[in-house]
Amino acid sequence: MSLERDINPWGANPDDAIDAEMSAIESSLDKLLTRDPAYWRTRQKKDRLERLEKIQAKVAALKLRVLATAGDIAEETGAKDASAWMRAELLVDKGVARSQIKFAASVAKYELVAAGLAEGVVSQDKARVITKALDKIETDPVASAEDLVLAEKLLVDYATRLTANELRIVGERILAEVDPVRFEDAEAKALLAEEERAQQKTALRVWDNHDGTVGFDGVLPTSVGMRFKRLVEAYAQPRKQQLVAKGAPLPPWERLMGQGFARLLETIDPAALPRHGGDATTINVVISLEELRKDLGIATLGYDETNGTTISAAEARRMACNATIIPWVLGGDTEVLDAGRGSRFFQPIQRKALRLQQKCCQAEGCDMPPEWCDAHHLEPWATGGKTNLKDGALLCPHHHRLAHNAGYVHERLPDGTIRFTRRP
Numbered sequence: 001m002s003l004e005r006d007i008n009p010w011g012a013n014p015d016d017a018i019d020a021e022m023s024a025i026e027s028s029l030d031k032l033l034t035r036d037p038a039y040w041r042t043r044q045k046k047d048r049l050e051r052l053e054k055i056q057a058k059v060a061a062l063k064l065r066v067l068a069t070a071g072d073i074a075e076e077t078g079a080k081d082a083s084a085w086m087r088a089e090l091l092v093d094k095g096v097a098r099s100q101i102k103f104a105a106s107v108a109k110y111e112l113v114a115a116g117l118a119e120g121v122v123s124q125d126k127a128r129v130i131t132k133a134l135d136k137i138e139t140d141p142v143a144s145a146e147d148l149v150l151a152e153k154l155l156v157d158y159a160t161r162l163t164a165n166e167l168r169i170v171g172e173r174i175l176a177e178v179d180p181v182r183f184e185d186a187e188a189k190a191l192l193a194e195e196e197r198a199q200q201k202t203a204l205r206v207w208d209n210h211d212g213t214v215g216f217d218g219v220l221p222t223s224v225g226m227r228f229k230r231l232v233e234a235y236a237q238p239r240k241q242q243l244v245a246k247g248a249p250l251p252p253w254e255r256l257m258g259q260g261f262a263r264l265l266e267t268i269d270p271a272a273l274p275r276h277g278g279d280a281t282t283i284n285v286v287i288s289l290e291e292l293r294k295d296l297g298i299a300t301l302g303y304d305e306t307n308g309t310t311i312s313a314a315e316a317r318r319m320a321c322n323a324t325i326i327p328w329v330l331g332g333d334t335e336v337l338d339a340g341r342g343s344r345f346f347q348p349i350q351r352k353a354l355r356l357q358q359k360c361c362q363a364e365g366c367d368m369p370p371e372w373c374d375a376h377h378l379e380p381w382a383t384g385g386k387t388n389l390k391d392g393a394l395l396c397p398h399h400h401r402l403a404h405n406a407g408y409v410h411e412r413l414p415d416g417t418i419r420f421t422r423r424p
Helices: 014-032 042-068 071-077 082-090 094-109 111-119 124-138 145-159 164-172 174-178 180-201 222-246 253-266 289-293 313-322 348-357 397-403
Strands: 203-208 214-219 283-288 298-301 309-312 325-330 336-339 374-377 392-395 408-412 418-422
Touching (some): 042 094, 042 111, 042 124, 094 111, 094 124, 111 145, 124 174, 174 180, 222 253, 397 408, 397 418
Parallel strands (some): 283 325
Antiparallel strands (some): 203 214, 283 298, 298 309, 408 418
């Protein structure tokens, strides 16, 4: 292949200049990486972070320009496409490579976005947000080419003073800003259509992991999903605040959210639930008399092992404090010895009385607020305990589990607090 077309009339090869410039960038970065920011003044850190943000955008602009014209790489190397070559040579996951090439093509379509990146005033994240919004407008049957141009101009301007997430929100309704009269009704209709699609996408999957946990995932409409998030956060926060106040290390936020969700489910009033299978929603627990008498007994959550799952007798007793359950006690040959009463929550008035009497979790040394505690039966419900104030104590979820854990014993001290001790 002749190199004549790559040599200018003055005899210099442009590639030599590009390689020299790339080498200069690499050399400068190598030198900068030998500097320790710990010794920089605060003012210097602020200035240099601002400059690095712009440099990062400019480097992204250059890379995207190369990717937008990288089709010839596949032709020369025999790869299926440029993303396959990136996977083989650069060890970039193919999905990531395809996303980068698609993004490069989008940026190449929009001059103002590309210019903003090249100038360092539009970050790569913001450019991605803008191109997604513009691509959506491009397919909008109501929008014209002029609307697209004006929307690009507005979004690039917004990018200089908004975060990427704020820009995404603006981008969703930028057409209404371009021409309110023409697009506000269209936006409202589009929103209604989106919400209808969200209803069709709504799903929940629940499965037994057979390791003591249940897994689930799902999709909710935004309005419901945000309410769900706020509710779970409300139950997760008290535990976090208590740990922070004590200076204890925080567990991962995902775990706190999971515990918060468990608390949300455990504190739902069964009386307020819809009927399920003809009865108000209840939980059936089947246990043999022999297992009931054991500290480490086993019960079946549900009517049988085929349609239910096994839990410890201690967990069944703990659930009796917070959920409506129907215990079925079996003798030999599955003879029903007792079809127990449905145990219910302490009534709201009783919980208020307990809160007046007990200002926090009654476990020795625990100060979890009463709002986040369970009402625990001091005389176990499974052995005939009654739901009354005399036999009630507020316990946080942690100590409530200990109260039903066969590995611990607990006693009520003269001041009313409860001391937990591990069994010898």
